[in-house]
Amino acid sequence: MKMRKNRKNPKRVTKVQRKKRKKKRKPIFLLILVVLLLSWAGYQVLQIGYKSLDTTYPVLTTYRESITGQGFLITKEKMVRAGDDGVVIFHAQEGEKIPVGHDIATVNLMKDTSGLKDKLIKIQSALDYKNNVTGPTEKDYKLSDQERNIIENIQQYVKEKDFNSLIGAINSLDLNTKHSVTIPELSDLLDMSIEELEAEKKELTKKISTNNLTYSSDFSGVVSYYLPKKDVDLSFDGDFNQYTYDKMKNLKIKQESKNKVKVKKDEPLFRVIDNLEWYVSVAIHDSKKLPKWEKGKVSVSLDDGELLQGDIIQINKNDLNSGVLIIQMDEGFDKNYKFLNHKAEVIRSSVDAFVLPNTCLVENKKVIGVYVQDLHGLVKFVPVKVLDEVNDSVYIQRGNQDDVIIEGQKEYKTIGINDGIVLNPGEVEEKQILK
Numbered sequence: 001m002k003m004r005k006n007r008k009n010p011k012r013v014t015k016v017q018r019k020k021r022k023k024k025r026k027p028i029f030l031l032i033l034v035v036l037l038l039s040w041a042g043y044q045v046l047q048i049g050y051k052s053l054d055t056t057y058p059v060l061t062t063y064r065e066s067i068t069g070q071g072f073l074i075t076k077e078k079m080v081r082a083g084d085d086g087v088v089i090f091h092a093q094e095g096e097k098i099p100v101g102h103d104i105a106t107v108n109l110m111k112d113t114s115g116l117k118d119k120l121i122k123i124q125s126a127l128d129y130k131n132n133v134t135g136p137t138e139k140d141y142k143l144s145d146q147e148r149n150i151i152e153n154i155q156q157y158v159k160e161k162d163f164n165s166l167i168g169a170i171n172s173l174d175l176n177t178k179h180s181v182t183i184p185e186l187s188d189l190l191d192m193s194i195e196e197l198e199a200e201k202k203e204l205t206k207k208i209s210t211n212n213l214t215y216s217s218d219f220s221g222v223v224s225y226y227l228p229k230k231d232v233d234l235s236f237d238g239d240f241n242q243y244t245y246d247k248m249k250n251l252k253i254k255q256e257s258k259n260k261v262k263v264k265k266d267e268p269l270f271r272v273i274d275n276l277e278w279y280v281s282v283a284i285h286d287s288k289k290l291p292k293w294e295k296g297k298v299s300v301s302l303d304d305g306e307l308l309q310g311d312i313i314q315i316n317k318n319d320l321n322s323g324v325l326i327i328q329m330d331e332g333f334d335k336n337y338k339f340l341n342h343k344a345e346v347i348r349s350s351v352d353a354f355v356l357p358n359t360c361l362v363e364n365k366k367v368i369g370v371y372v373q374d375l376h377g378l379v380k381f382v383p384v385k386v387l388d389e390v391n392d393s394v395y396i397q398r399g400n401q402d403d404v405i406i407e408g409q410k411e412y413k414t415i416g417i418n419d420g421i422v423l424n425p426g427e428v429e430e431k432q433i434l435k
Contacts, residue, residue, distance in 0.1 A: 053427060055373055055420035058354035063387050063395045064347045067293065069284040069325075071302060071344030072248060073336065074236045076274035077221070082263040083213045084109050090259065090270070092223040095334070097275065099220050105269050107213040120204045126189035127197050215269060222275045225259045226338040227268045234340060236279065240326045245318035248283040253340045275333050280310065282325040282344045290321055293348070300327060302342040308332035312346075353387055354396040354415065361386070361394060362425035367407075370415060371422035371433075379422060380434045383412040 082088070086107040092098055189197065217223075232253050234243075258268065280300060284290050293315065299307040310327040317323035325346060336342065360370045364381045371379040385397040385405050399405045399414040406412075415421065422428060 052377060053373055053379070053432075054423045056357065056360070056423055057420060058356055058396070058415055058417055060398070060417060061353055061355050061395075063351055063353035064345075065349045065351075065387070066345050066347040067282075067284060067287055067289050067325075068343070068345045069282040069287075070248070070251075071280045071282045071300075071342040072234055072243075072251065072253075073340050073342070074234055074243065074279040074281055074326075075337070076219075076236050076277060078218060078235075078272050079227070080104070080215050080269050080272070082107055082265055082267050082269055084265050086213070086263060087261055088263050088269065090225075092270075094223065094225055094257070094259075095337075096223050097221070098217050098223055098272070100218065101216050103214055103216045104223055104272070105215045107215075107263060107269075109211050109213065120201065122189060123197055123201045123204065126192070127194065127201070129190065130194050130197070217272045219272065219274060221272045222333075222337060224271045224273060224338055225257050226255045227258050227271065228340065229254045229256060232340070234281075236277075240279075240314045241316065243281045243324050243326060244316055245283055245323050248281060248324055249285065249322075251283075251341070255339055273337055275337065278329050278333055278337070280327045280329055280342070280344060282327065282346055284321075284323055284325065286321050288321055290317070290323060293325070296348075298327065299347040300329065301345040301347070302332070302336050304343070304345075305335070306332070307347065351387070352398045354398055354417070355393050356396060356421060357423060358389055358392055358394040359423055360421050360425070367412075371425050371428055372415065372419045373422055377432060378434050379428055379432050382415050382419070383407065384414055 084107065086109040088105055088107045090105050092102065092104045098104065192200070230253075232251075263269065280302070293312070295312045295315070297309070297311055300310045301307055309330045311330070312325055313328050314326040315323055316326065327346065356370070361368060361384075362371060362381070363369075367383050368386060369381050369383040372382050373379045383405070385407055387395040387397055389395070396415070397405055399416075403414050403416045404411050405414045
């Protein structure tokens with residue numbers, strides 16, 4: 001027979017014990033319920049007491065302390081005009097740097113000088129006769145060494161496009177070539193002395209040469225064919241006081257490239273511009289920034305181009321908020337010399353800054369600042385330093401690595417990039433503001 005194991009009888013819980021246990025648990029449940037109710041009530045109080053506000057975050061950017069206006073190039077330059085009607089030949093390209101005395105253009109007046117040349121040949125023949133030079137022989141029709149040299153020079157002048165020298169060489173060849181002239185043709189000339197013939201030869205040579213007007217540079221510089229449509233003179237003569245706001249404010253200069261063949265008398269041919277010294281005058285119209293500007297180093301952008309270094313050397317003020325900045329430029333001539341007027345931005349400094357809508361600003365005890373909201377709907381006033389206001393935005397100085405700015409003699413903790421800025425401070429209630 002199998003033996004049964006003895007089992008211990010489980011301890012029975014009586015009804016009285018159950019009631020006692022239930023009585024002990026009831027206060028714990030009540031306590032938990034009270035805590036939950038209080039938490040919910042507190043949350044509801046917060047929701048009712050502190051309304052949610054519209055906020056934005058600062059945008060990090062670079063702020064330029066700048067001023068804009070209409071800029072005009074001021075240089076030492078000379079406008080050269082045609083002395084008479086004719087056909088022009090240019091010997092320099094646009095933007096080419098030329099030395100003093102360089103021939104830039106020749107205007108051929110298109111006059112018929114064949115009669116003068118025939119007379120010059122006869123005078124030369126009369127001189128040869130009086131100087132016991134025999135008439136032309138078969139040997140004379142062969143090229144002399146002098147004629148060969150002249151022909152070689154002509155070929156070289158054609159290659160180099162040196163048209164002024166080319167014309168002179170052709171005339172020289174014409175005179176040195178032996179011509180068959182009879183004595184009867186020289187009867188009037190042979191009555192003249194050698195001195196008289198030489199004087200007549202010189203006069204005729206001068207008349208033939210004046211058929212071509214040559215224009216050269218008085219100083220070294222750059223040649224430009226971009227010419228104003230109307231006469232305008234901004235050439236620098238050492239006096240910056242002439243560049244007044246009243247003179248510059250309505251000045252508009254239209255230019256076009258004139259590099260044509262036929263020209264009329266007094267028509268502009270080209271400009272020679274000194275590329276070693278140039279300035280920009282900037283006419284400033286009604287800017288509240290102008291009174292704060294002084295002489296000193298600046299950067300200049302012309303027509304939204306690259307930043308160029310310069311130095312404000314004079315400020316011609318018309319009144320409190322308008323005037324003309326005279327800036328001596330250190331670089332950038334080659335890219336900007338063609339045109340006299342430019343859109344100009346003058347930059348005094350560049351700093352890191354935040355951009356906010358201008359509605360965020362609020363004043364507290366004569367200090368400008370903004371409201372920063374925390375997660376609970378509470379806000380605190382934070383001072384800011386305004387750099388500039390453009391349209392509907394305001395530029396705020398960014399603080400140092402600890403978000404600290406200096407205003408006057410005091411240091412302030414300012415906003416950081418992660419702060420939620422209240423858009424409309426007028427909606428903030430007094431009880432939301434942390435004192």
